[in-house]
Structures are given as structure tokens and as C-alpha cells.
Amino acid sequence: MNKLQVEAIEHGTVIDHIPAGMGVRILKFFQLTTNGERITVGLNLRSGENGTKDLIKVENTTFTKEQADQLALFASSATINQIANFEVISKYHVELPEAIDEVLACPNSNCITNHQPAKTRFYVKQSDQAPKLKCQYCEKSFNVELFSELN
Ligand SMILES: [Zn+2]
Structure with a gap:
């Protein structure tokens, strides 16, 4: 039996233990496909006894x-595996940040950040299901699905 579910990469990042169904959303939200690097995606992979997961491998890319x-x-x-020369050189669990700066545009079209040059800041609030993001400027809260990245 071949245990490798997705082929190994030489250098890059493996995002593992993504809940099944979220892999594609992560690819879109973070625009991972736009930098031209090869990306391998595994969807609904076996995980543990009964579970399934998604997995994303991005070559030649390091995440801060x-x-x-x-x-x-x-x-x-999710866990992040940093790969160099086919070896895992670091591995850690992601942690929900307290705030997200600059990368997100406010979904509120009346928000001042959409009309004046301003760096956005959203505070992350854990809720029952998906976390919500609260804009520092207009103070509205949004589901994460509402966001699209700047540019
Ligand atoms: Zn806003």
C-alpha cells in the first residue's frame, strides 16, 4: 500500500489538518494560486479512524x-509544516490572531477605509461557528466569508 496521499515536495509549506471542505476556500481567500508556484491540493483525505481532511502543499513558499x-x-x-530538502524543518499549529492588519478590505462600502487611504485593522472575535471580524473604523462585525483580499 502506498501511504503517500500527496507527492512530497522539496521546498515549501504543507498546510495539513484542514477541515474537509475548507481547502478550496483557503486557496481562494488567500489567493494562493496567484504567485505561480506549484500547488498540490488533497481533498477529503483520510485522517484518523473516521475523519477526513484537506491538505495544501505550496512549493517554494514560506508563510510568516x-x-x-x-x-x-x-x-x-490546521498545522503548518515547513519543508526544506524534503524534510520537515518546522511544524506548528495555527493560532487565531487577535487582529488582522492591512490585508483585508472592509466589506462595508461606506467604511472610511474604502474611501481614504487607510490601513485596515480587524479584531478577531471567536463565535460559536466561524470567527467574526470587527472593523476598527466602522466597528461593524462581519463573517469571514464576506471578505475578499485587497488587490
Ligand atoms: Zn469598516
């Missing part, structure tokens, strides 16, 4: 801890 922690918005169970 800050970037990786943003993944916790969709996948609080």
Missing part, C-alpha cells in the same frame, strides 16, 4: 507566523 495564523479563520485545527 502572522500569515499562517490567518488560516485559523477557516481552519483552527
